[in-house]
Amino acid sequence: MSYANDMPKSTTRADTELSGALRIGVMRLARRLRAERTDASLSLTQMAALGSLERHGPLSPSELAGHERVRPPSMTRTIALLEAKGLVGRTAHPTDGRQAIVALSAEGRALLAADRRRRDAWLSRRLPELEPDELEVLRAAVPILDRLAQS
Numbered sequence: 057m058s059y060a061n062d063m064p065k066s067t068t069r070a071d072t073e074l075s076g077a078l079r080i081g082v083m084r085l086a087r088r089l090r091a092e093r094t095d096a097s098l099s100l101t102q103m104a105a106l107g108s109l110e111r112h113g114p115l116s117p118s119e120l121a122g123h124e125r126v127r128p129p130s131m132t133r134t135i136a137l138l139e140a141k142g143l144v145g146r147t148a149h150p151t152d153g154r155q156a157i158v159a160l161s162a163e164g165r166a167l168l169a170a171d172r173r174r175r176d177a178w179l180s181r182r183l184p185e186l187e188p189d190e191l192e193v194l195r196a197a198v199p200i201l202d203r204l205a206q207s
Contacts, residue, residue, distance in 0.1 A: 082201075089175050092175045092178045093171055093175070094167070094174050095167060095171065098141075098167075101124070101130075101134055102134055102137060102138055103168075105124055105131070105134050105138065105144075106138065106144070106164050106167070108120060108123045108124055109144065110160055110164075110168055114147075114158060114159035115157065115158055116156065116157060116158070117131050117132055117135055117158060118131075118155075120135070135158055138164070142161055142163045143160070143161055143163055143164035143167060144158050144159060144164055145158070145159055146158055146159075147159065
């Protein structure tokens with residue numbers, strides 16, 4: 057099956073080459089950063105759920121599933137595993153007795169903080185290896201990469 061048909065008609069060969077190179081570079085960097093995780097017993101899905109709770113605050117399981125773009129039953133299983141590890145807690149929804157609200161526990165916050173410190177430290181040790189103009193390119197790329205990730 058050809059993926060060329062999936063490309064917009066206005067995409068040039070240079071755009072296609074850039075997208076391939078960018079995909080490979082981002083994947084390699086993500087893989088390397090994942091290798092620096094502090095708790096390999098948690099899946100990437102579980103870590104992402106913790107991160108969403110930290111960013112967005114307490115959420116219903118459905119809201120959390122929406123943020124993570126997974127089906128609610130999958131998120132329910134993820135929440136149960138995180139709750140069993142003491143990383144999240146559930147409380148009654150203030151207006152809907154059929155729902156619960158999930159929030160990070162102190163242990164969940166501590167785990168996320170340790171994980172970020174370790175991965176940030178690894179990346180911080182690599183940045184001095186770059187030239188000043190390369191660092192400027194990375195600074196400019198951060199909001200662009202964020203925008204791509206949000207779309």
